[in-house]
Amino acid sequence: MMSSERVDGRTLRFQHRRPELLAAATEYVLDHGVTGLSLRPVAQALGVTHATLLRHFSSKDELIKCVVEKMRTDLFAQVTADRELKEAGSTAELLRITWRRLCEPKEQRQFLLLFETVAGEGWRSGDGGELARSMDDYVDFISGWLRQDGWAPEDASTLATLLLAQIRGLQLDLLVSGDRARADRAFEFALTLLEPRTGPSAP
Incomplete structure (x- = not known):
């Protein structure tokens, strides 16, 4: 009843x-x-x-x-199905498109929730659950693009992890400071990490 x-x-x-x-x-x-x-x-x-x-x-x-699981699955489904992202000519272009979209206020809410959840939980058990799986999803996704650009698999995974960390950190900075121009410049500087490797890794 x-x-x-x-x-x-x-x-x-x-x-x-x-x-x-x-x-x-x-x-x-x-x-x-x-x-x-x-x-x-x-x-x-x-x-x-x-x-x-x-x-x-x-x-x-x-x-x-x-809620966190839904955010993870929905966002990753959008990213992997997005035509503009699929047609990106390089990892750098892919990340520029992604960054631009993540800076929209509606999308920034996800970063606010991420930071609030991490700060509140502290992952005392060392298991981030859905948040950790979300990071794995995006590391794998970006790694695939980096391998297409000629990076060795292990380097691609490491660089993808570093780039994601840069994006998360810059989003936190942007949410606190509101200085989009500075965040954009820092993001472009982070993309210089992609420049040294223009072809397949040497054997």
Whole structure:
């Protein structure tokens, strides 16, 4: 039996449609962050009962885990299916397109959530869960492009890791300082790491 909390059309719409509820919850978390997050305000904002939210997500931690997983799978699916990225002529061009998009306010919310989550959890167990898997996804993706540009597999993985670290760090700097011009210059400087290797590695 449903609780005595107010039930509206959205409650009924979401009751058996977890993907839609998760999508709405993801937008809420991206807008509000995870510090002090409570399921009752989330449920109220989504127009569902607390009981409905708990039926799909057993706890706040479970909701956050599912949100991060959705962000990871959605973003990676977008990146790998994007026509402009597929047609990039080099790794540097691919990263320039990606950087430009990541600097859009809507996309920056993901970095805010990343930094907030890492700061709050501290990965005491040494396992970053979905966040760690997300890093692996992008290291592999960029490594593939670097290998096409002539980098040896081990060097490609190392360089991809370094470039991702640069992007994350510069996004943090941009979020704090708001100085887009400086962040852009630093990003272009980071891309000079790609310049020395123009052909296949020497045997």
